[in-house]
Amino acid sequence: MRFLPVSDTAVVVELSDLDETTRFFPALLAADLPGVREVVPAARTVLVVFDPRATTPTDLVARLRAVEPASEVASGTRSVTVEVRYDGQDLDEVAVLLGCSAEELVRRHQAATWTVAFTGYAPGFGYLVGDDPLFDVPRRSSPRTRIPAGSVGLAGTFSGVYPRESPGGWQLIGRTDTVMWDIDRDPPALFAPGTTVRFRQVDRDLVQVSAPRPEPVASPFSVEVVSPGVQLLLQDLGRPGHLAEGVAASGAADRAAVRTANRAVGNCADTAVLELAGGGAVLRFTGAGVLALAGAETDATLVAVDGTRLPVPAAQPVAVEDGDRLRLGAQRSGVRTVVAVRGGFRVPAALGSLATDTLSGVGPRPLAAGDRVALHGPAAAPHAVDPGPHPVTELPRSGQVVELDVVLGPRTDWFTDEAVDSLLTQEWEVTPRSDRVGLRLAGTPLERRREGELPSEGAVTGAIQVPPDGQPVLFGPDHPLTGGYPVVGAVVDAHLDLLGQLPPGARVRFRPRAPFADL
Numbered sequence: 001m002r003f004l005p006v007s008d009t010a011v012v013v014e015l016s017d018l019d020e021t022t023r024f025f026p027a028l029l030a031a032d033l034p035g036v037r038e039v040v041p042a043a044r045t046v047l048v049v050f051d052p053r054a055t056t057p058t059d060l061v062a063r064l065r066a067v068e069p070a071s072e073v074a075s076g077t078r079s080v081t082v083e084v085r086y087d088g089q090d091l092d093e094v095a096v097l098l099g100c101s102a103e104e105l106v107r108r109h110q111a112a113t114w115t116v117a118f119t120g121y122a123p124g125f126g127y128l129v130g131d132d133p134l135f136d137v138p139r140r141s142s143p144r145t146r147i148p149a150g151s152v153g154l155a156g157t158f159s160g161v162y163p164r165e166s167p168g169g170w171q172l173i174g175r176t177d178t179v180m181w182d183i184d185r186d187p188p189a190l191f192a193p194g195t196t197v198r199f200r201q202v203d204r205d206l207v208q209v210s211a212p213r214p215e216p217v218a219s220p221f222s223v224e225v226v227s228p229g230v231q232l233l234l235q236d237l238g239r240p241g242h243l244a245e246g247v248a249a250s251g252a253a254d255r256a257a258v259r260t261a262n263r264a265v266g267n268c269a270d271t272a273v274l275e276l277a278g279g280g281a282v283l284r285f286t287g288a289g290v291l292a293l294a295g296a297e298t299d300a301t302l303v304a305v306d307g308t309r310l311p312v313p314a315a316q317p318v319a320v321e322d323g324d325r326l327r328l329g330a331q332r333s334g335v336r337t338v339v340a341v342r343g344g345f346r347v348p349a350a351l352g353s354l355a356t357d358t359l360s361g362v363g364p365r366p367l368a369a370g371d372r373v374a375l376h377g378p379a380a381a382p383h384a385v386d387p388g389p390h391p392v393t394e395l396p397r398s399g400q401v402v403e404l405d406v407v408l409g410p411r412t413d414w415f416t417d418e419a420v421d422s423l424l425t426q427e428w429e430v431t432p433r434s435d436r437v438g439l440r441l442a443g444t445p446l447e448r449r450r451e452g453e454l455p456s457e458g459a460v461t462g463a464i465q466v467p468p469d470g471q472p473v474l475f476g477p478d479h480p481l482t483g484g485y486p487v488v489g490a491v492v493d494a495h496l497d498l499l500g501q502l503p504p505g506a507r508v509r510f511r512p513r514a515p516f517a518d519l
Contacts (some may be wrong), residue, residue, distance in 0.1 A: 003061045003519040004410035006047065007490035009462050011057055011519060012410045013046045013064055018117055018129065018455075021046060022193070023069035025118075033063045038243040040458035041118045042482050043127065043156075047458030049243070052493075061519045069126070079196040082161065084110075084152050085206055088172035094137055094154060098496055106201060108132050109173065113195040114159055119246045119460065120188065120482035122360045124163035124181025126191030127456060127482075135159065139484055141468040143169035145433065150176045150206065152199070155484060156453050162193075164361045167437060169467065169485065177206040183350055183362065189246065219346050219374035223274075223431035225367045229328065230278025231435075232367040234345060237270040239353035239362075243458075243481060250357035250477050253336050253436060257295035260390055261340035264292035264317050266383040272347070272354035274339040274367075276328055277436075283326045283339070289378050290317050290342035290385060291326065296334030296395060296501060302329045315390035317342075332367060334395030334501035343380035345373055347496025358436050359478040396498070398505030400425055403494045406464065406515035412452065415466070419446040420516075423464075423488060427507040428472065436464075436478040446488065447471025456484045462491030462499060464510070471476035474499065474508075484502075489516075 002014040013028075015021045025041040028048070035055030040047040050060055086106045095102040112130040119126050137154040144167060147153075151162045153170030162168065163180035180190050191197065206432055225232060237258060238251025250260045259269045273285075279298055285291075293300055293314050299310035305323040311319050312326065320326070328337060347354055347364055356363040367373070396402045412420060428441040446466050459465065459482065463475040467485045474491070477500070489510065491499050502508065 003064065005057065005349045005407050005516070006410050006487075006518060007407050007462060008513070009052055010047060010049045010460050011060060011064075012457065013048060015044055015046070016178060018043055020069055022117065024067065025070070027067050027070045028064070028463045031067050035060060038241065039483060040120060040243045042120060042457040043117070043455030045455075045457040047460070049460070053516055057205055057519055064348055078192065078194070079198070079329070080174050080190060081198050081200055082152075082178050083200050083202045084174040084176050085203065086174040086201055088152065088174045090171040091130045092171045094171045094173060097137060098134055100134070103484045105173070110199050110201055114199070116191045116193050116195040116197065117158075118193055119191060120456070121480045122163055123362055125187045125193065125246055126189075126195070126197075127249040128159045128191075128197055129157060130159060137164065138170040139173050140171065143167055143467055143485075147172065147299045148175070150178070152176055158454060158456070166359050166480070168480075175206055181360075198380050201453065221289060221343070221375035222285075223275060223341065223373045223375060223376040224284040224286065225369055225373070226282035226284050226325065227280065227369055228367050228438055229276050231276070232281055232388035233275045233356040233358070234347060234354045234364045234367070234373070235275040235356060236272040236354050238355050238477070239351045242351060246481060247351060247362055248357055248360060248478060248481055250353070250355040250363065251353070252338065253293050253477055254334075254338065256393070256497045257336070257338045258340070260315050261292045261294035261338050264294070264315055264385070264390060265290045265340050265342040266317075266381040267340060267342060268382060271340065271344040276337045276339065279329055279331045279337070281506070285320045285322065285324050285326070287322055287375070287377065289320050289375065291320055292340050294318050294338050294340070296337045298331045298337050299329035301329075307337070314392045317385045326473055331503075333348040333397045335503040336501060341375055342378040342385070343376040346376045347373060357478050359480065395501045396503065397505045398503050399507070401507045402498065402502060403509045403511050404499060405492045405513055406489040406510045407492060407513050408489045409487075412488050412516035414448055414450045414454070414486040415488055416447050416449045419448070420488070422446060423472075424510050424512055428507055428509065430502050430504050430506045432504040434502075434504060436476045438476050438479055439474040439499070441472045441474060441508065443471070446472065448486075454484050454486050456482045458482050459487055460490055462493075462496050463487045464489045464491070476500065482490075
């Protein structure tokens with residue numbers, strides 16, 4: 001085994017092959033090591049997320065070395081057939097790469113027996129290994145930013161089906177309307193490790209069934225979205241504990257802002273808030289209440305029914321009356337403003353959380369104009385309002401240079417010494433092609449020392465993933481849980497809130513905690 005740093009809260013165990021990984025994973029779960037929060041199996045690795053207050057990387061690795069892989073893997077008994085329309089945009093190109101015709105590729109993809117080796121990337125996504133040696137396909141040199149739900153793809157020796165629209169670098173050969181993930185289904189994921197999968201060709205038109213919108217909850221207290229601005233989401237501190245099921249923790253991009261706003265209105269720290277990216281929202285309140293803002297600096301005004309206008313200061317409780325409107329203008333620094341309301345939001349939870357995961361679709365959908373979100377009401381808050389004072393953190397502006405501490409690894413040695421030096425010495429610009437999934441950075445491309453495909457492995461928020469074009473992607477809270485592009489380092493936990501507030505045009509410098517080395 002090889003033990004590699006991932007971040008200041010995670011390490012990765014590298015094993016010899018997929019078979020050893022599938023035997024090590026259940027043994028690790030059974031060992032129940034102190035300080036371990038979650039584990040994510042992948043092709044040749046197991047990602048181990050730990051609590052740095054409960055263990056150190058050195059102590060954890062010593063305990064991991066003592067875990068013996070199970071002698072055999074329990075086989076699954078479930079079988080699934082997926083109907084596919086083979087019209088993927090990469091079908092002809094993949095056929096050329098494999099040295100066969102498109103017709104032959106389709107025939108053999110159907111004839112093969114596929115088995116779910118592990119799950120990850122996103123809820124409902126299974127990595128399928130087949131019994132036909134033909135299928136060994138390189139990923140795309142640059143990932144697509146949007147791949148439609150139901151896309152059937154190939155990457156390396158794996159096949160898979162995208163559960164929903166998301167970015168990705170797999171080669172697309174077809175589409176299906178089979179629902180891969182349904183949180184109201186038991187179990188929600190169609191694929192589980194050990195499931196046998198067969199693909200069957202169809203020529204009919206495909207119909208993607210969208211999930212029904214939940215019925216609004218009746219309440220005398222509510223917030224109506226008059227305008228959602230650029231993006232308006234419900235967020236809390238996330239849903240940890242589901243990584244092995246392919247469900248990310250997600251949660252607010254700026255956790256400190258959530259705690260600050262909730263403390264100001266008397267809520268518990270993890271109460272859900274509204275997270276606004278980009279400014280421009282207008283909210284109307286039904287019933288009296290108390291709100292507070294935190295995060296990105298914005299021009300905020302409370303407009304009363306009689307037209308009176310009052311400025312809304314940051315991190316301070318502000319009383320609202322029935323019919324009042326909150327107007328949030330352009331953000332002067334940072335990129336995300338949070339709005340806490342005393343008592344919190346009366347919305348059904350998904351896996352114990354109100355966090356909206358924009359990649360997987362788990363949690364409440366993004367809010368749109370006309371939506372009315374019910375509130376519990378101010379009497380539901382467990383604490384008295386805390387008037388402060390609350391320090392307001394200065395957040396980055398476009399053009400400003402921001403330094404982020406990073407842990408190098410786990411694949412730093414895939415890059416040349418010059419590339420690692422370039423990573424740490426140049427200023428990387430945050431491009432407009434950035435969101436909660438990841439921030440795309442622009443700079444001098446990083447050159448690899450090692451070419452070829454990296455078997456998919458787990459990744460963390462803050463990971464610096466490098467596609468073949470050499471331009472890093474800095475993973476946000478809604479990032480894919482696994483990926484096949486090498487990760488050269490990861491931002492430390494203490495700087496993740498700052499990462500979540502980087503606006504387009506900001507410039508980033510990475511500051512290493514220590515040189516890269518195996519643990």
